[in-house]
Amino acid sequence: METYGGFMLIVTTNEIAGRQTAEYLGIVSGDAIVGANMFRDLFARVRDIVGGRAGGYEKALKGAKEAAIEDMVAEAQALGANAVLAVDLDYETVGDSMLMVSASGTAVKLA
DSSP states (O other), X not given: OXXXXXXEEEOSSSSOXXXXXXXXXXXXXXXXEEEOOHXXXXXXXXXXXXXXXXXXXXXXXXXXXXXXXXXXXXXXXXXXXSEEEEEEEEEEEETTTEEEEEEXXXXXXXX
16 A cells, blocks of 8 residues: 555555545546657667666656656545545557556545
């Protein structure tokens, strides 16, 4: 269970143990698209050949995930939610060199 801004609970489950859902406010989502740059691509290809982790890509992916979740949380806060249930993260490639991360869930008010 994660908290954002000290009060927003973010979970992948459909409920939070010990907490009652008082109101369902609707589906919320956030998206982030990151582009790969030429140098990161080059070093990732070298690492594919010699082995090892592609740190630049991992950092970009983590940043995109955090941005998508932050956008989803902002949408939930605008609805007056204090939690987002059933959060799902999806990853898609866009074109040849871009990655899209989408976060979606159900905004709720917990009792």
